[in-house]
Amino acid sequence: MIEVGTKAFWRATLAMSLGSFLIFANLYFTQPLLPMLASEFGVSPLTASYSFTLSTLMLGVSLLLYGPLSDALGRRAIMLTTMVGAVGCTLLLSQVHSFGALLALRALQGFFLGGLPAIAIAYMGDEMSRKALVSAVGFYISANSLGGICGRLLGGFLADTLGWQMGFAITGALSLVLLGVFAWLLPPSQQFVRQKLHPKQMVRDLVGHLKNRLLVVSYAIGGLNFFIFVNQYSFLTFRLSDAPYNLPARYLGLLFLTYLSGTLGSALSGKVSARFSQPVVMMMGIGLMVVGTLVSLGESISVIMLGFLFSAFGFFLCHANCSSWVSHNARHAKASASSLYLVFYYLGASLGGTYLAPFWHHGQWAGVVLGSLIILALTFSLCLLLRHWATAREGALVSN
Known part of the structure; x- marks a missing residue:
């Protein structure tokens, strides 16, 4: 088991915090852009808000799926696969030219974004001692809110200075770097016991x-x-x-x-x-x-x-x-x-x-x-x- 203060503890905690930051930065990126998107595509405020709410809807639905799947297939593989999908959607969003395509990609992205939040605590619970888990979860939850805040700040700044499409491109590139660091830092599962669905x-x-x-x-x-x-x-x-x-x-x-x-x-x-x-x-x-x-x-x-x-x-x-x-x-x-x-x-x-x-x-x-x-x-x-x-x-x- 991973104990508090060890090298493995800090690698795992930093990995999960970076992963959490990545997920929530990408989820909330579009929220300050809603007036810009409404103007760009000529849609109402409610319709523009679907670029945010569809992602949260699909994220919420996916939470019921990933937890049981990870019990049977493993935690690490599902977290990495879904994060690759989420980052890929961000990069693809930089290339869309219709509001319908933007909504479809944001819905798909929301489904991928649910992978890490659904599994993170279970992974840490498998690999860490109780004391280490309590400490690591505190860092992880803090990264949730920081990711949401920074995603919104980054979204507003990039879209205003370079345009919303370039904003998605730069965010996708930064997310790809964070994903690489996450995959490198995260220790392989040692304590996981596969269960039947x-x-x-x-x-x-x-x-x-x-x-x-x-x-x-x-x-x-x-x-x-x-x-x-x-x-x-x-x-x-x-x-x-x-x-x-x-x-x-x-x-x-x-x-x-x-x-x-x-x-x-x-x-x-x-x-x-x-x-x-x-x-x-x-x-x-x-x-x-x-x-x-x-x-x-x-x-x-x-x-x-x-x-x-x-x-x-x-x-x-x-x-x-x-x-x-x-x-x-x-x-x-x-x-x-x-x-x-x-x-x-x-x-x-x-x-x-x-x-x-x-x-x-x-x-x-x-x-x-x-x-x-x-x-x-x-x-x-x-x-x-x-x-x-x-x-x-x-x-x-x-x-x-």
């Missing part, structure tokens, strides 16, 4: 999770919060690219630096949940999202950014506790329970733009705020329901 058991596990009300409600909370949170950024790019702001893509990418407050929210989530029950911490996070959404109604860019700092902190505070809640309350097959949470999470990201589009069409940013508050009121209510069930369960345990 059991499709019927997989289905039974998933059905069992969907019958657990404590899990289903937490799936809905995580998915619906991301449904709003990530798509607010998409519509914000249209708001700030128009008068009176007229921000170019390079500055729109900078908006996503507000995600850094979310990194802090995730880091503090454990300490906060040590003092309050997890449903209460989730409600705190959603409350901060509500505050941030209302603050974003301000006219100045600094006030808008402040609002999104609040929202990002609150979202990740809730998300960290929601995903932890799933692990604690799954009665069996905890890995598939967590995978199912991520499926709802990414499905939320892919569908939220369609929900918010009519609000944007009829009320611009004020409409988006209204649509957001409706969903946040729903997720807050679901947290109250979780708190009631958890309290009732604890009371039953005490009485017994």
